[in-house]
Amino acid sequence: MSIWLASNPWLTVVYGIIVLAIVACVVVFTPWSIALFTFREGLRKKTLIGFLILSILVIFGSMFMTAMMYDTGGTVATDVDVKLIKDICITAVSIFGVLIAIFISASVVPTEIENKVIYTVLSKPVRRFQYLLGKFVGVQITVLVNLLLMGVLFSIALYIKEPIFPRMLLYSIFLTYFEFLIVSAFTFAVAAASTSAVLPTIAGLFIYITGNLTQYLESVVNRSEVSENAADKALGWIAWVLRYTLPDLQNFSLKTQILGLQINDTPKDIQIPNLVVYGMLYALAGYIIAYWVFRRKEL
Amino acid sequence: MSAVIETQDLRKVYKGISKAQDVVALDSLTLQVNEGEIFGYLGPNGSGKTTTIKLLLSLIFPNSGTMKIMGNPNITAPEVRKNIGYLPEGAYYPDFLRGEEILRYYGSLYGMKGPSLAKRIDEVLEIVGMSRARKRLIRGYSKGMRQRIGLAQALLSDPGILILDEPTTGLDPVARKEIRDLLITLRDQGKSLLISSHELLEVELISDRVGILFEGVLQTSGTIDELLTRREFTIKAEEAVPEAIQKTREAGLAPEDAAAGRVVFRVPENMSLYQALDICKAQNMKIVSVAPRRETLEEVFVRVVGSAVKNKEAQRGEN
Numbered sequence: 001m002s003i004w005l006a007s008n009p010w011l012t013v014v015y016g017i018i019v020l021a022i023v024a025c026v027v028v029f030t031p032w033s034i035a036l037f038t039f040r041e042g043l044r045k046k047t048l049i050g051f052l053i054l055s056i057l058v059i060f061g062s063m064f065m066t067a068m069m070y071d072t073g074g075t076v077a078t079d080v081d082v083k084l085i086k087d088i089c090i091t092a093v094s095i096f097g098v099l100i101a102i103f104i105s106a107s108v109v110p111t112e113i114e115n116k117v118i119y120t121v122l123s124k125p126v127r128r129f130q131y132l133l134g135k136f137v138g139v140q141i142t143v144l145v146n147l148l149l150m151g152v153l154f155s156i157a158l159y160i161k162e163p164i165f166p167r168m169l170l171y172s173i174f175l176t177y178f179e180f181l182i183v184s185a186f187t188f189a190v191a192a193a194s195t196s197a198v199l200p201t202i203a204g205l206f207i208y209i210t211g212n213l214t215q216y217l218e219s220v221v222n223r224s225e226v227s228e229n230a231a232d233k234a235l236g237w238i239a240w241v242l243r244y245t246l247p248d249l250q251n252f253s254l255k256t257q258i259l260g261l262q263i264n265d266t267p268k269d270i271q272i273p274n275l276v277v278y279g280m281l282y283a284l285a286g287y288i289i290a291y292w293v294f295r296r297k298e299l
Numbered sequence: 300m301s302a303v304i305e306t307q308d309l310r311k312v313y314k315g316i317s318k319a320q321d322v323v324a325l326d327s328l329t330l331q332v333n334e335g336e337i338f339g340y341l342g343p344n345g346s347g348k349t350t351t352i353k354l355l356l357s358l359i360f361p362n363s364g365t366m367k368i369m370g371n372p373n374i375t376a377p378e379v380r381k382n383i384g385y386l387p388e389g390a391y392y393p394d395f396l397r398g399e400e401i402l403r404y405y406g407s408l409y410g411m412k413g414p415s416l417a418k419r420i421d422e423v424l425e426i427v428g429m430s431r432a433r434k435r436l437i438r439g440y441s442k443g444m445r446q447r448i449g450l451a452q453a454l455l456s457d458p459g460i461l462i463l464d465e466p467t468t469g470l471d472p473v474a475r476k477e478i479r480d481l482l483i484t485l486r487d488q489g490k491s492l493l494i495s496s497h498e499l500l501e502v503e504l505i506s507d508r509v510g511i512l513f514e515g516v517l518q519t520s521g522t523i524d525e526l527l528t529r530r531e532f533t534i535k536a537e538e539a540v541p542e543a544i545q546k547t548r549e550a551g552l553a554p555e556d557a558a559a560g561r562v563v564f565r566v567p568e569n570m571s572l573y574q575a576l577d578i579c580k581a582q583n584m585k586i587v588s589v590a591p592r593r594e595t596l597e598e599v600f601v602r603v604v605g606s607a608v609k610n611k612e613a614q615r616g617e618n
Binding site for chain 1: 353356357358359360375377380381383385387389390391392393395404405407408409410449452456462
């Protein structure tokens with residue numbers, strides 16, 4: 001079955017309707033001027049530019065590293081060489097990409113509160129939910145553009161070493177965006193309740209790290225079930241709560257397949273519609289929480 | 300004259316960690332700004348001026364009381380918001396944008412676009428005298444230019460009501476005069492202005508009515524003529540030796556200023572002009588001039604706030 005279809009046709013239709021409904025609402029209700037303004041502002045944030053430059057250095061640095069390995073011995077096999085580039089680049093895209101997503105999601109609203117720009121915006125005929133939606137969409141455009149840029153550079157780096165179409169990489173970038181979308185939405189929700197970017201940044205990092213440790217959380221739960229120790233039980237309970245409330249971000253990772261398979265292969269054992277709907281619903285939940293805390297927030 | 304802004308028994312408390320730390324920012328504020336007038340909203344720092352403005356813009360929410368803008372209790376309604384222009388104190392405008400770009404952004408928030416927005420941007424830039432600097436980046440603007448751009452964004456929708464928080468703070472005298480003239484012109488065009496300010500002289504020069512707020516309570520309000528009712532006399536005299544000045548002081552006529560044999564007396568309320576002149580003559584002073592003077596807004600402000608402080612201290616003493 002195609003990875004673009006859900007496990008049964010009706011589910012595919014339902015998922016399609018959910019995705020279309022969310023996209024249509026975003027397109028209709030977003031004040032695009034606020035979104036574009038946020039995007040333009042985001043591109044000028046020094047922290048983001050710093051992360052982007054670092055990621056570019058790491059991506060192209062990986063090529064130089066493999067070139068040096070050739071020079072020293074000439075014994076390194078081409079597939080090991082490509083594997084090293086893939087490993088370094090995927091890690092760079094994930095780490096720098098998520099840092100960009102967290103920092104921008106954490107700062108857009110608190111910064112506008114701090115410098116009072118929000119006063120002039122909300123004194124206009126702009127509802128709070130529209131303001132937040134504009135900001136959120138602006139953040140997503142920034143995250144997406146940064147991710148695409150890193151993806152293109154990654155593809156170029158790979159293509160130079162192995163001139164084949166990097167299909168697997170494109171799938172990975174696509175799914176990574178939905179992982180970032182979830183992290184970004186929850187960081188944004190915490191930011192909507194904060195007056196500084198520090199707490200939401202910490203919260204975003206927590207969600208990203210914990211969301212990628214679901215297997216570990218499960219093993220903690222399992223161990224606590226057989227343990228008699230009260231501390232283990234308490235830890236197990238916390239791990240259980242985290243496991244079933246926080247998103248499972250490991251689902252979005254194709255790292256093992258990228259490293260193990262050919263770069264022009266199609267990924268196996270994934271259902272993209274499930275992951276897209278999963279990501280969008282978590283993002284929607286994040287936005288609803290953000291609006292809930294922001295609608296009566298005193299500015 | 301109909302009221303465009305009305306508040307009734309407005310109360311706002313900023314919650315602290317415990318009840319003892321609660322701060323009553325506004326208490327029973329009943330205020331009215333009429334159509335086509337400039338209302339000067341005065342008060343020391345922390346008196347509740349900005350809180351009032353934030354409440355009117357729904358940036359914060361009252362604990363009790365009601366507000367109406369243009370008779371509409373739904374103050375967040377789009378038709379109400381379109382009719383309000385707001386200039387916050389010390390606002391920041393993104394410095395990577397040009398003057399006209401920031402106006403295009405704010406204009407789009409009103410739903411304006413295309414040629415009508417471009418035309419309106421031209422008009423407001425002309426009104427605030429920024430047409431020549433429209434293409435420059437905001438980071439290259441002086442403080443006065445930023446304030447003008449702020450005023451331009453407040454005027455974009457051609458609102459009937461302007462709420463301006465410290466519109467002339469930090470400006471040089473020439474810029475102040477220009478902004479002041481602009482505000483009078485806007486009033487003459489029929490707009491209603493609520494101006495929160497520390498610049499008492501300026502408020503006195505342009506306001507039709509004034510309200511003085513202290514610790515969240517509106518101490519007094521009225522037209523400038525109603526508030527500046529006190530008439531006083533000043534006497535200027537020469538050939539006043541220190542001993543003579545000391546004697547006039549003992550007689551109840553304290554000098555306001557004295558230097559190089561010249562002295563200025565302000566006749567106190569409990570003394571007639573004739574009595575004051577007799578005291579001066581008795582000390583062989585040469586009377587140079589006698590002039591009536593009206594109390595200034597600054598003096599009213601100091602008197603009202605001073606009296607409120609005394610009352611508060613007396614209440615604390617009783618408790």
